[in-house]
Amino acid sequence: MNEKKKQQVFVIGHKNPDTDSICSALGYAALQNALGNDEYVAKRAGAVNQETQYVLDTFGVQAPDLIEDVHTQVKDVEIKATPGLDEEISLKKAWNTMRDLNEATMPVLKDGKLEGIISIKDIATANMDIYETSILAHSNASYQNILDTIDGTMVVGNPEDRIHEGKILIGAANPDLLEHYIGKGDILILANRYETQLCALEMGAGCLILCMDAPVSHSIQVLAEEKGCAIICTPYDTYTVSRLLNQSAPIRYFMRKENIYTFHDDDLISEIRDAIAKNRHRDFPVIDQEGNYCGMLSRRSLMKMNNKKIVMVDHNEKAQAVNGIEEADILAVIDHHKLGNMETSLPVYFRNQPVGCTATIVYSLYQEKGVAVEPKIAGLLASAILSDTLLFRSPTCTPMDKEAAEALAKIAGIDLQEHAENMFRAGSQLRDKSPEEIFFIDFKKFTGNGVEFGVGQVSSLDQSELDELRPKMEAYMSQEVGKGKPILFFMLTNIINESSDLIFYGENADQIVAEGFGVEVEKGTHWVRLPGVVSRKKQMVPNLLAGLRK
Numbered sequence: 001m002n003e004k005k006k007q008q009v010f011v012i013g014h015k016n017p018d019t020d021s022i023c024s025a026l027g028y029a030a031l032q033n034a035l036g037n038d039e040y041v042a043k044r045a046g047a048v049n050q051e052t053q054y055v056l057d058t059f060g061v062q063a064p065d066l067i068e069d070v071h072t073q074v075k076d077v078e079i080k081a082t083p084g085l086d087e088e089i090s091l092k093k094a095w096n097t098m099r100d101l102n103e104a105t106m107p108v109l110k111d112g113k114l115e116g117i118i119s120i121k122d123i124a125t126a127n128m129d130i131y132e133t134s135i136l137a138h139s140n141a142s143y144q145n146i147l148d149t150i151d152g153t154m155v156v157g158n159p160e161d162r163i164h165e166g167k168i169l170i171g172a173a174n175p176d177l178l179e180h181y182i183g184k185g186d187i188l189i190l191a192n193r194y195e196t197q198l199c200a201l202e203m204g205a206g207c208l209i210l211c212m213d214a215p216v217s218h219s220i221q222v223l224a225e226e227k228g229c230a231i232i233c234t235p236y237d238t239y240t241v242s243r244l245l246n247q248s249a250p251i252r253y254f255m256r257k258e259n260i261y262t263f264h265d266d267d268l269i270s271e272i273r274d275a276i277a278k279n280r281h282r283d284f285p286v287i288d289q290e291g292n293y294c295g296m297l298s299r300r301s302l303m304k305m306n307n308k309k310i311v312m313v314d315h316n317e318k319a320q321a322v323n324g325i326e327e328a329d330i331l332a333v334i335d336h337h338k339l340g341n342m343e344t345s346l347p348v349y350f351r352n353q354p355v356g357c358t359a360t361i362v363y364s365l366y367q368e369k370g371v372a373v374e375p376k377i378a379g380l381l382a383s384a385i386l387s388d389t390l391l392f393r394s395p396t397c398t399p400m401d402k403e404a405a406e407a408l409a410k411i412a413g414i415d416l417q418e419h420a421e422n423m424f425r426a427g428s429q430l431r432d433k434s435p436e437e438i439f440f441i442d443f444k445k446f447t448g449n450g451v452e453f454g455v456g457q458v459s460s461l462d463q464s465e466l467d468e469l470r471p472k473m474e475a476y477m478s479q480e481v482g483k484g485k486p487i488l489f490f491m492l493t494n495i496i497n498e499s500s501d502l503i504f505y506g507e508n509a510d511q512i513v514a515e516g517f518g519v520e521v522e523k524g525t526h527w528v529r530l531p532g533v534v535s536r537k538k539q540m541v542p543n544l545l546a547g548l549r550k
Contacts, residue, residue, distance in 0.1 A: 014315035019387035023380035045322040051427025059379040079295035084109030087252035097168035116255035139253035157230030175199035312404035356396040379412035428460035435476035455492040516547025
């Protein structure tokens with residue numbers, strides 16, 4: 001019995017990923033791979049921040065690859081591995097190949113690159129339309145093509161030589177008449193007529209085709225070699241040879257080179273549907289970014305699309321998810337935030353717990369499945385918990401988070417206090433970054449009462465660094481709101497003092513803050529200090545939503 005082919009599943013955190021988003025994705029993927037399930041691959045939906053990079057470097061783990069969207073692409077569709085044809089093969093050989101493979105359209109390749117396409121229709125049209133007796137010369141056909149087409153044997157000449165001049169004639173007339181028709185380089189189809197053969201050679205014919213396997217005398221062979229005339233013998237009669245000979249022309253002379261509908265393997269299906277619908281071709285060549293041929297995309301293939309398989313970690317809202325999530329098959333959600341507005345087309349495994357960090361949930365899954373956590377993964381998960389709970393200072397922190405972090409620290413061989421301080425210092429090196437870079441280090445969008453707003457956050461051990469940063473962030477946020485961005489909030493969190501300076505811009509932003517936190521906002525100012533507020537999830541967003549309702 002054939003084993004079921006493993007499918008690839010991407011484990012992805014939210015946009016503008018933080019340490020929990022990256023590390024939980026890596027941890028969950030490692031767990032599923034250890035269980036021998038499908039091939040799970042951690043991905044990231046944004047840039048890695050300095051804190052997370054420090055964690056990855058500490059434990060020698062490479063950052064997940066960036067994936068900017070998960071729309072269904074051509075590469076996700078069943079692409080037929082239709083072989084390519086060489087542009088020099090004959091029409092007849094191409095026809096036989098397409099018949100044997102039951103293909104209506106085939107690509108013509110050179111060094112793996114697409115040169116053109118040829119279809120059964122093209123070949124049939126060529127056979128019906130070719131009346132030009134010089135077609136083999138015009139197409140520069142090789143003698144090998146003639147040999148293949150008429151099952152011939154080369155008596156004199158080189159099969160690799162090509163035809164550069166002359167027309168096709170049938171030597172049915174007597175020599176006296178033929179000498180007025182035979183020109184230099186002509187191809188003469190004839191039988192065992194010595195006088196006609198001699199006449200053709202004297203008149204400068206380029207090739208003699210002797211039918212019915214007629215023998216060729218030694219004197220004719222010697223003279224043909226002297227005159228540079230090829231001689232071919234074939235078992236077919238004159239009529240059959242004359243009917244088949246034009247099919248010796250190479251397909252490059254008839255293939256389509258222009259106005260070919262080709263698609264790249266990373267093209268979005270949603271963007272090419274119309275082109276496929278309007279074009280009546282059965283198959284379309286697919287190439288990669290280097291121009292290499294990949295296969296053929298058929299109309300029927302679109303009925304067998306394989307949407308990307310996704311596990312969402314550390315978020316469950318569409319606004320925070322990687323682009324194209326609506327086209328993906330979501331298999332699972334592992335999160336610790338409030339429920340959002342995500343809809344799925346299929347039932348999913350949903351694990352949401354009121355803990356301070358997604359990594360805590362991932363660790364509990366290791367325990368439930370009886371899988372030992374590798375030291376590197378343990379280090380990542382412990383780091384994520386320290387980051388999300390601000391070394392257990394955040395009000396979102398639960399006993400479960402602390403127990404998980406301590407257990408993981410033992411496996412990873414780290415001191416939680418020392419490691420956390422190093423992490424936070426690495427993450428708070430903000431002076432060399434632009435306001436835009438800082439704003440999007442950890443930024444998320446939310447919706448409440450039909451109003452969209454965004455909340456960013458950075459943390460530091462140094463209040464002077466935050467004080468220096470505040471006016472820069474105010475100026476940047478003012479400009480962004482002026483460009484039509486929604487209401488914006490930004491938290492400058494002091495981990496040591498356990499407080500946040502909240503900057504706000506946008507319509508009624510001051511009233512939302514005043515109502516939500518019960519504070520007075522001085523007119524004309526765009527920030528307030530909020531003692532004890534360090535958690536965006538448990539303190540900031542709920543209060544802002546309350547302010548919006550009021």
